[in-house]
Amino acid sequence: RRWIGAATLALLVVSGGVTLAAPAAALPDTGSVIVPSGSDTELTFETDGTVFHGSVRTPDGQTRGAALLLPGSGISDRNGNQPGIAVSDVLSRTADVLASHGIASLRFDKIGAGATGLGAYTPDTIGEYGFVDQVDHAEAAAHVLSERTGIATDDLLVLGHSEGGLTTLALAERGIGGGFGLLAPLPMRYLDLLRSQVEGVAESGRLDAADADTVRRELPRTIESIRATGTVPADQDPLLDQLGFNAYNAKFLQESDRMDPPVLAASLAADTPVLLTCSEKDLNIGCDQVAPLRAALGHTDLQFEHFATANHSLEELGPVPPSSADMPLLLPPSAEYTAALHTWASSI
The missing domain is CATH 3.40.50.1820 (Alpha/Beta hydrolase fold, catalytic domain)
Known part of the structure; x- marks a missing residue:
């Protein structure tokens, strides 16, 4: 999915591939x-x-x-x-x-x-x-x-x-x-937060073992590339693209991460x-x-x-x-x- 700006990865990753179901009971009247x-x-x-x-x-x-x-x-x-x-x-x-x-x-x-x-x-x-x-x-x-x-x-x-x-x-x-x-x-800093969110998903078991290993291996290199050049590695795994670390978001991520x-x-x-x-x-x-x-x-x-x-x-x-x-x-x-x-x- 193409995102404009840097979508918060917890929203992207946590919801990805998950069958969503409503709670068994209605929410109480909270006022x-x-x-x-x-x-x-x-x-x-x-x-x-x-x-x-x-x-x-x-x-x-x-x-x-x-x-x-x-x-x-x-x-x-x-x-x-x-x-x-x-x-x-x-x-x-x-x-x-x-x-x-x-x-x-x-x-x-x-x-x-x-x-x-x-x-x-x-x-x-x-x-x-x-x-x-x-x-x-x-x-x-x-x-x-x-x-x-x-x-x-x-x-x-x-x-x-x-x-x-x-x-x-x-x-x-x-x-x-x-x-x-x-x-x-x-x-x-933006990339520090995204790193924490994505690594948390990898450790939680929401990704299969191969994808979790890919995240652990590829993410540090991708973050270093974005910070240094405002681009993602040309040979990075497609999974990182799917998680929002792609050419459409790279400039946004580099500029926001400076703050x-x-x-x-x-x-x-x-x-x-x-x-x-x-x-x-x-x-x-x-x-x-x-x-x-x-x-x-x-x-x-x-x-x-x-x-x-x-x-x-x-x-x-x-x-x-x-x-x-x-x-x-x-x-x-x-x-x-x-x-x-x-x-x-x-x-x-």
Whole structure:
């Protein structure tokens, strides 16, 4: 499968070849209901030859702030959804909560997704799309939101989910944003996280013995090649291509891997409002992996939330064990995340 950008490999590998089944019992009523708030207006903006399509959420009452909402990896649309995965609407649900606190927001379909589509790229040139381009597009969106609301770009809130957390920190390095939401974020260098995820799958028995041996043998060489040259080895095993380490993703991976989230976080101004989350039931990113990022944010006005029942998409699992079966299920929003976002938004 061809992926635009670097799809989080836990989603690719853990779900690959697995027969998915719904839990035997329905999820309990967790009270994790988000009430729709505000109204959406369609918006387009052009940058780098691409017309981006998005939605501006306007609060019902007075607007007292504005937030840019950024999705995770892969072909993610303005609501944080990907083809073939159940609708989580993590970003539109976030917009609902923010609007209830008088905070307007902008979310948009990234390259490859929704109404934006491939934009200026083609299937043959998509390998030229890199992480720097993704940050450039998010910066352009921040300026559009600032013009729309009259709130300066350095006073905007920027909230990013998963890979969007890295984009959020990259915007902060450019002086965009005065408060940040790092929602189940990428907490370490990108290729280190992908190495951990793929090696974990190999050790878990989800791959047959031959494929697991291939991963152990080939992955270090592929990562070294991407870091050094922005390309994958010409003779690498096709399995690595299937896992996302391919020519279409190599530039994106090299550019994103140059950024170290704890280093970026340490450079934020003192007392910057930050919301950071992790969850025990997140199969993509562990709370232990988030710990160095949390430590690097110690000088900020940090609200750290360690969830117990949310999955990576910030949906509610309740007592159900996390598994790859989460992806095709329509789950309610995480009650823990909803409460945490309300608390943070009310304090801004």
